[in-house]
Amino acid sequence: MMPATGTTPLFEVRDLRVTFEKRGRSLEAVRGISLHVAPGEVLGVVGESGSGKSLGMLASIGLQPRGARVSGSVRFKGRELTELPRAEMRSLRGSRIAMIFQDPLSSLNPVMTVGAQIAEAVWLHNPGMSKRAAMDRAKDLLALVAIPQPDRRISQYPHEFSGGMRQRVMIAMAVANDPDLLIADEPTTALDVTVQAQIMGVLAELQQRLKLGMILITHDLGVLAGHADRVAVVYAGRVVEEAGVNDLFARPGHPYTRGLIASIPNMASQTDRLFSIEGSPPPIGTLPPGCPFAPRCPMARDICRRDAPPMLFEGAHGAACHFAFDRAGRAA
């Protein structure tokens, strides 16, 4: 029961599952993620480490690791991506859909110049283009992400760049072909605190300027307050809450989301100590029956340990909790 949104989604993931076969046992790491992004919209995806954010997004564009089985539906501008021939999927990646990663130190090729790596992104999708023209475009892109002296920088290797500068290079590469969707997987997590805001600034500005649809993955809900239009909260491989960003902060429907909000440093500044959710997420493959959050949930009752909660909606705001929106648990 997907709530009607005004616009047709740019990108729509439905019941995405990613399973690994390990020693005869199948482990479901992503257990049915559903989310959607409208053109020009920023969707924040938040969740603890290991909840399947990266894996889910990678799998949605066909970049799952070897041996992973993917099922579900992924639609981009109405086209079903999971049924696309590999070559067509490839021509979408890097041109219409781009992705940047958490660690800019390891996500650039150490033995290729920065210019060559950006130029590669350009001419992979413009086969007729000369290498020179691609290099020129790379130079412009470096300037676009505010890297000083692009003429000199272009022939340098990644190790000659700082972490923040490398992430700018990644961003330049991602927007090289003016994509419609940018998936940014924790783009600032690996950076110095002082640099994090700058990089978010660059991303936000480009997102506005290029009218990018964007999926911004983070485990810091605080980042999303200023940068996301909507938020999807992921827990144990599934979206447990989705809402407009203001709605989410004002009226979180899921106890897990409330925990996340309470653990944001400046939001908790009134209280003496930072709140943190007790316990840790269940390891994949060992989910309890009923609500996966039950072992850590302060509100858990019998029904939670017995029945998995469905997604309950109030308008476009959904939460997978028996007691979302102050509803009494449906009697069993």
Add this chain to the structure above:
Amino acid sequence: MTRYILRRLAAMPFLILGVVTLAFLLTAVTKGDPLTAIISDRQMNNPEVVAAARAKWGLDRSLPERYLIYVGNLLQGDMGTSFITRRPVAQDVLYRLPATMELVIAALIVGSSMGITLGVLAAAFRNTVVDHVARLFALIGSSIPVFWMGLALLYVFSVKWGIMPGPGRVDPRAALPPSVTGFLTIDTLLAGHLRLFLDALWHLLLPAFVLGWAVAGTISRLVRANMLEVLSREFILTARAKGAGERRVILRHALRNTLVPTLTVIGYSFAYLLTGAVLTETIFSWPGMGSYAVEAARGLDFPAIIGVTIVGGVIFLITNLITDVAYVVANPRVRLG
């Protein structure tokens, strides 16, 4: 980087002197009597003949004296006269070294192209039939001794099927072109002698393959392991996210990142090839340093033994130098003062 190379070059003379001294001492501590190699058993009992021979070859001097004489002569390019061939060792070496180098370089080309190809294929198609076949092929090469492999292939391809030439560098009836580089494949071309060139190449193929196969295993194992490591790195995901195809990911992004360890193992396998060449040359009647060394060792031909050891040592030093420099050049992250 230039300073690094200069520093390495400056160290070379000392290293070479070390090799010379070591080679000299090693023969000096060997027990066997070299006289048995230069005079017949019957004349051994004739003291005059024995004394004359000792004086002629300097065998009656003290060890330090002999060392100084040797080093002095060596500096003038004189390595003494071979007991067996009775020609200057330097001349023998000059004739035989190119034959060995030609074989070893050919083997290095065969071995590294085989090794890299197998390693890349095995990594790209890991845990599939391709991987298993590639690994088996590599294993055969590195586990079967060179002499056995040489004999077997020579027997099958040359003797039994007759599709490969017999031993030797070239058809023995052919008139050889003037020696310019000593590499038959190059000299024949320089002389514009195409038929002879093909014949030389044809003769080179089997021994180079036997020797190359032996190192291909080591190289392919290393390339495979490195490729797998590199393929798991994040920038590979970046390349895929850019829309690069599998070929491009493997060849442009992953392989290029395994270049440094690959170059290193290829460089160091040179030493193995030099050793392996001794056996290969013996089996294929290849008139190179290896068969020369075997003859010298059998006859306790001291001047020849020292000469071969020194030349081998120097080649080893030079390849190590080249390998290390290549390592620096290929790796943009290495910064040396």
